[in-house]
Amino acid sequence: MRKVIKKFFWAWDFEKEEKWLNEMSAKGLALVGYSICTYSFEECEPGEYTHKIQLLEHRPSHPESEQYIRFMEETGAEQVASYLNWVYFRKKTAEGPFELFSDIESKLKQCILIKKLLLPIGWLNLGVAIMNFANLAFNAPRFSWIPFINVFCALILFAGVNEINKKIKAYKKEMFIRE
Amino acid sequence: MENIALTEAVFYILLSLEKPLHGYGIMQNAEKLSNGRVRLAAGTLYGAINTLLEKGWITSVPGENGDRKKEYVITENGKKAVFAELERLRELVKNGEELTGGWNK
Structure with missing residues (x-):
């Protein structure tokens, strides 16, 4: 069953947004889509996914972005939504901590x-x-x-x-x- | 060879690429080699791989059996960089050990 939640985050609060998405995942709701202030969720196992949000230099459809997203997917992450140059990634929590950057x-x-x-x-x-x-x-x-x-x-x-x-x-x- | 200190990510990427390996393989290898201490995040790894490709320290090879995953392997220049880094690390360890020998732990 799909659930839609309206919520607003400032661009500079992307870490709060990630935290909120992880809290939703803990409640058994996994993000499946985003457009302006509108988050769509589908049911998942509680805590199944960890989320990360990244601003890319180009649109997700740009070849450079596509190459990057493919690389992310090879490492077990998955793109679940995007908005302008923002991309929402998730990874199975069972596969270990999910970070975009380690330096x-x-x-x-x-x-x-x-x-x-x-x-x-x-x-x-x-x-x-x-x-x-x-x-x-x-x-x-x-x-x-x-x-x-x-x-x-x-x-x-x-x-x-x-x-x-x-x-x-x-x-x-x-x-x-x-x- | 320029006198530079490699990042931990770059050092472990280079060490992992004697044989062709894809991105995820590098992440797993670095974690294994460091007993779980070094966990390269995918975004950081991606940036480092692209810079190393540009510098010519690694090169990409077509994946086996039509595997879409890109694989990378170290080049002669990459090996030179690793040897130079090992030299630098030996100096650090030698000086560190000599000078802290009398310190109370």
Whole structure:
């Protein structure tokens, strides 16, 4: 039986999202599909799967991504869903701990990729907000909330970038003393 | 040979590839050789394999019996890198042991 759950996670909270998916798996629900804020589950043995989420450089259909996903599958992982460049992997818990990266540099690279995704959208919102404020000040016949919404979006995205920056800084510090 | 320290992942990948082996085989081999200590994650392994292919330290070979899994094998340059690393590790162990000989454990 298929079960659909609506839930929202920020892009920088991918670890919380993984944790939640693993909790769902512990309850006997395995992820089978994802689209905006919509998670589809099917029944599984409680705790059957461990989940990991990865942001790829290209779309999952890109040859480089396909090659990577095939490699993941050869190591016992399985792609269960994807959304834009995000891919949801799972692996049977019985096959041992499931990690995507075992060195700090790869974890750092993943954070930098997420930052590259968020930063331009943040700047875009800020730019649009400034243009809309100018428009409001000089041309608009009446008040509009739109530029305020843009500022709000920009602030949230920059807060996310700040979260990612904290992780990047911590990884870089660790790399001074170990791999 | 440049004077560089190999990562643990790279060292175990190179050690695993005297005979052609696929990605999952490398993961299992590294874990076995290190008595379970080194668990290479697939994403890290993938990145390392691609870099080693680019550097020419390993090369990919067609899998046997139409097996779709790609297999890899070490090259002469890869072997040179392993020997240079062993030399470096010997130096580390020698200095480490000599200088800590009198330390209280």
